[in-house]
């Protein structure tokens with residue numbers, strides 16, 4: 001869209017433009033402006049559906065930000081989930097100015113900026129709850145809220161037109177694991193003083209009652225620690241620091257060592273330990289490489305892959321393709337996370353593979369091993385009652401959730417004067433507040449941008465590793481044709497190598513052995529595995545890598561190409 005389609009801010013008007021997260025889950029972002037000052041709240045991503053091939057991430061359309069480049073004075077963050085910070089590397093270079101967030105949030109952003117080769121360390125400004133910062137005519141106060149990870153805040157933004165409250169993501173956990181309580185007092189004070197507008201999280205609006213505290217899962221896990229004779233493997237989101245703490249504490253009690261398995265969980269656990277949000281008693285932690293040195297009943301693995309992502313640790317373990325961790329009959333594998341819509345098939349496949357190794361599979365429909373981080377209907381009502389806003393704008397959700405939240409708000413506020421007005425805004429709507437009231441006045445460019453990490457030339461860990469393999473040990477491409485019906489090999493695999501092997505004789509010897517490895521790998525897979533192209537590709541890659549390593553002592557980049565005929 002043309003940048004000239006972004007209108008200028010009207011005088012003496014508070015203008016708010018949601019740029020993402022109102023009409024979908026994820027890629028949350030919002031712009032708040034008073035005259036020539038704009039602040040951005042969040043820069044989140046959304047993850048693509050499995051059928052959006054070649055798309056790694058989805059971020060909000062940044063045309064609006066580019067058009068306002070000179071006015072954008074700060075980026076404000078509430079917590080460290082990807083749907084709120086994942087697009088920070090794409091946004092920081094489109095404005096000059098500080099990025100405000102709590103210690104945990106900023107610590108999670110640092111490695112992201114590093115991966116993108118962006119040095120913005122001197123723009124990262126750490127804030128604490130009840131602290132207020134000033135950006136031109138706007139001031140922003142940070143208020144402690146509880147959620148599924150540590151160090152989360154809501155925002156009270158004061159402009160000449162009045163104060164708006166933005167909840168961020170929250171639930172009301174009255175027994176928080178780190179003792180950092182939801183600042184209900186401050187919410188009540190702001191409400192008593194008068195709040196112009198409330199922007200509140202709608203994620204769990206269709207769940208009745210209260211969501212429940214993080215500690216609620218302890219009972220189910222105590223049972224699992226007691227009943228599991230082998231390894232206990234728990235797959236969870238790598239940001240679920242509270243859940244990790246709770247499991248570490250149980251591991252101490254039940255005398256198991258704790259291993260973090262998976263790149264992102266190892267990194268986040270390190271960050272959380274460094275900042276004091278995760279406490280591990282000395283001697284309890286072992287490295288992933290050490291798991292096999294311990295008796296399986298003495299080990300707890302905290303791992304990635306709860307969504308069945310083929311590259312993550314648990315799905316790899318489930319097909320015997322993890323470097324260090326194998327699953328066996330006495331083990332229990334717990335899926336301690338919700339299934340993100342779209343991932344159900346991949347998760348179910350992983351569960352079947354785990355079951356095939358003889359291990360027990362436990363999900364949150366069998367035992368209470370997961371609790372949401374978002375407030376249910378009664379918590380949303382409580383926040384409305386405390387804030388008593390003049391205007392209400394539901395955020396974070398699909399349209400059906402936003403409209404359900406609007407109905408709930410009308411019920412909570414009925415009989416309270418002046419009457420609550422609800423503005424059901426969507427991405428791109430320009431919401432104005434001025435002396436005459438509030439309205440959705442106009443439309444700004446908004447939408448989605450699909451990011452293919454490889455094509456826009458950004459270099460992540462994965463790419464770097466591939467390049468190292470290429471430079472040092474060459475590449476082997478294996479073209480494998482299999483029957484669409486039976487999944488069996490239809491012809492001899494074709495192997496092509498560059499920069500890898502030595503003499504011609506040696507090459508043909510190695511290749512014929514590699515063909516045997518491929519054949520063996522396919523024949524030993526069952527029909528279900530063979531039908532899963534992504535999985536078979538991963539499995540072949542793993543087998544071939546091991547074969548070449550063993551045979552030549554080198555680690556070429558292995559690219560299996562599976563063709564169904």
Ligand SMILES: [Zn+2]
Nearest residue numbers: 079081147169
């Ligand atoms: Zn969140």
Ligand SMILES: [Zn+2]
Nearest residue numbers: 081083084169
């Ligand atoms: Zn969120």
